Amino acid sequence: MKHKKLFIPGPVEVDEAVLQILSTPMIGHRSSEYSELQERITLKLQNLMYTTNPIILSASSGTGLMEMAIRCTTVKRAIVFSVGAFGNRWFEIAKGSGIPADKHEVEWGTGITPGIVDEYLATGRYDAATLTHNETSTGVMNHLDELSEVFRNYPDVVWCADTVSSLGGVKIEVDRLGIDVCVSSSQKALGLPPGLSLASISEKAQARAKEVKNRGYYFDMLLLLKYILERNFQYPSTPSLPHIYALDFQLDRILKEGLEARFARHRELAGYVRSWAKKYFKLFTQEDFASDTVTCIRNSRDISFKDLNARLSERGFMISNGYGRLKEKTFRIAHMADMQISDLEELTQHIEDILQLRC
Ligand SMILES: Cc1ncc(COP(=O)(O)O)c(C=O)c1O
Missing domain, CATH: 3.40.640.10 (Type I PLP-dependent aspartate aminotransferase-like (Major domain))
Structure with a gap:
C-alpha cells in the first residue's frame, strides 16, 4: 500500500529514523x-x-x-x-x-x-x-x-x-x-x-x-x-x-533542533496555513484563539471534502475532515511535529490544483 503523507491532527508523520528505533x-x-x-x-x-x-x-x-x-x-x-x-x-x-x-x-x-x-x-x-x-x-x-x-x-x-x-x-x-x-x-x-x-x-x-x-x-x-x-x-x-x-x-x-526554534517553526507553519485558508476559504476558529498546530477551515466553498481527500490520496497526501458535528462544515490541516514549510507548500499546491482554486 502506497504511504500517504499525513497532514491529519494525529497520528502524524513519523521520521524514518524514529521508525527504525522502534525495532531495537x-x-x-x-x-x-x-x-x-x-x-x-x-x-x-x-x-x-x-x-x-x-x-x-x-x-x-x-x-x-x-x-x-x-x-x-x-x-x-x-x-x-x-x-x-x-x-x-x-x-x-x-x-x-x-x-x-x-x-x-x-x-x-x-x-x-x-x-x-x-x-x-x-x-x-x-x-x-x-x-x-x-x-x-x-x-x-x-x-x-x-x-x-x-x-x-x-x-x-x-x-x-x-x-x-x-x-x-x-x-x-x-x-x-x-x-x-x-x-x-x-x-x-x-x-x-x-x-x-x-x-x-x-x-x-x-x-x-x-x-x-x-x-x-x-x-x-x-x-x-x-x-x-x-x-x-x-x-x-x-x-x-x-x-x-x-x-x-x-x-x-x-x-537538538532547539526548543525556541521548534516553537518558532510551528508558529511559522500555522501562519502559512492560516494565510492560505483565508485566501481561498475562511477560518472556522476565532483568529485570536487559532492554534499553532492545527487549523480548522470553514468549508465556505461547499466543496466535497470526501472527493478532495480521495484525489489527494491518489497523489499521496491525506488531510482531515471536520470532527463530530463539524464534519460537513469544516476540514482540518495539521502542521506539527517534524513538518517543514516545504511540506505544506506541496500540499496546498495540490489542493489548489485539484480544486482549480483562483483567488
Ligand atoms: C486535544 C486532544 N485531547 C485528547 C485526545 C485524546 O488523546 P488520545 O487519542 O491519545 O487518547 C486527543 C486526540 O486526538 C486530542 O486531540
Missing part, C-alpha cells in the same frame, strides 16, 4: 538499564515541559492519563472547561467514573476566557478543574498565560491541562503556569507513533490523590509515582519498550 531489541523492564532509560527520558521531558515535577509515562494513549488526572484529583467536584469534542471527553470520563462534575462549554471556535474560569471557581464548589489547551476538533488554542493567573487565585483547586495536541510544538511552561497535571500523547507534536502518553504531576496533585479513595489500579496516580520515586524510575506493569526507545531518541532530536 527488548531489554528487561526491571533492569537498571531500563531505569536509566526512563530517568534519562524524564530529564529531557522536564526540560521540554519547563518543570521539576515527576513525569509519568503510560502505555496508553492520552485519554488514559486524562482519566487518571480527573479521577485521582477530584474529591469534592470537578469543573470541565470545554471548547470542543476533547473538552467534552473530560466530562464523559468524569460521568463514567462516577465523579461529580459540571461542564461549561463555549461556542465551538472560541476559547475560554479568564472571566468564565473565575465565575466557576469563585463559587467554592470545585476542587478540580480541567482545561483543553489545544482543542483539535475546533483548532482553538486557549491562552494558558491569562487563565493561569485566575487558577493562581484558587490554591485549593487542582488544575489539569490536556496538552495532547500542543506539547512539543508550543511552549508550555508547566511550573510557571502552575499546571498541576499536564497530560500529553506521543502521536501529535512530539512526532512519535500512537500508544504512549505522559503527564507531569505537581505536589499539590499528589497530596490530593492521597485523599481519593477509589483511584483504580492501572491509572492510580500514586501507584505510578511510587514506581518512579521509590523504585528508581520503573513502571508498575510492562512498559511499551519500543515507544520508550523512540521517545528517548526523538527527544534528543527535539532538543
Whole structure:
C-alpha cells in the first residue's frame, strides 16, 4: 500500500529514523538499564515541559492519563472547561467514573476566557478543574498565560491541562503556569507513533490523590509515582519498550533542533496555513484563539471534502475532515511535529490544483 503523507491532527508523520528505533531489541523492564532509560527520558521531558515535577509515562494513549488526572484529583467536584469534542471527553470520563462534575462549554471556535474560569471557581464548589489547551476538533488554542493567573487565585483547586495536541510544538511552561497535571500523547507534536502518553504531576496533585479513595489500579496516580520515586524510575506493569526507545531518541532530536526554534517553526507553519485558508476559504476558529498546530477551515466553498481527500490520496497526501458535528462544515490541516514549510507548500499546491482554486 502506497504511504500517504499525513497532514491529519494525529497520528502524524513519523521520521524514518524514529521508525527504525522502534525495532531495537527488548531489554528487561526491571533492569537498571531500563531505569536509566526512563530517568534519562524524564530529564529531557522536564526540560521540554519547563518543570521539576515527576513525569509519568503510560502505555496508553492520552485519554488514559486524562482519566487518571480527573479521577485521582477530584474529591469534592470537578469543573470541565470545554471548547470542543476533547473538552467534552473530560466530562464523559468524569460521568463514567462516577465523579461529580459540571461542564461549561463555549461556542465551538472560541476559547475560554479568564472571566468564565473565575465565575466557576469563585463559587467554592470545585476542587478540580480541567482545561483543553489545544482543542483539535475546533483548532482553538486557549491562552494558558491569562487563565493561569485566575487558577493562581484558587490554591485549593487542582488544575489539569490536556496538552495532547500542543506539547512539543508550543511552549508550555508547566511550573510557571502552575499546571498541576499536564497530560500529553506521543502521536501529535512530539512526532512519535500512537500508544504512549505522559503527564507531569505537581505536589499539590499528589497530596490530593492521597485523599481519593477509589483511584483504580492501572491509572492510580500514586501507584505510578511510587514506581518512579521509590523504585528508581520503573513502571508498575510492562512498559511499551519500543515507544520508550523512540521517545528517548526523538527527544534528543527535539532538543537538538532547539526548543525556541521548534516553537518558532510551528508558529511559522500555522501562519502559512492560516494565510492560505483565508485566501481561498475562511477560518472556522476565532483568529485570536487559532492554534499553532492545527487549523480548522470553514468549508465556505461547499466543496466535497470526501472527493478532495480521495484525489489527494491518489497523489499521496491525506488531510482531515471536520470532527463530530463539524464534519460537513469544516476540514482540518495539521502542521506539527517534524513538518517543514516545504511540506505544506506541496500540499496546498495540490489542493489548489485539484480544486482549480483562483483567488
Ligand atoms: C486535544 C486532544 N485531547 C485528547 C485526545 C485524546 O488523546 P488520545 O487519542 O491519545 O487518547 C486527543 C486526540 O486526538 C486530542 O486531540
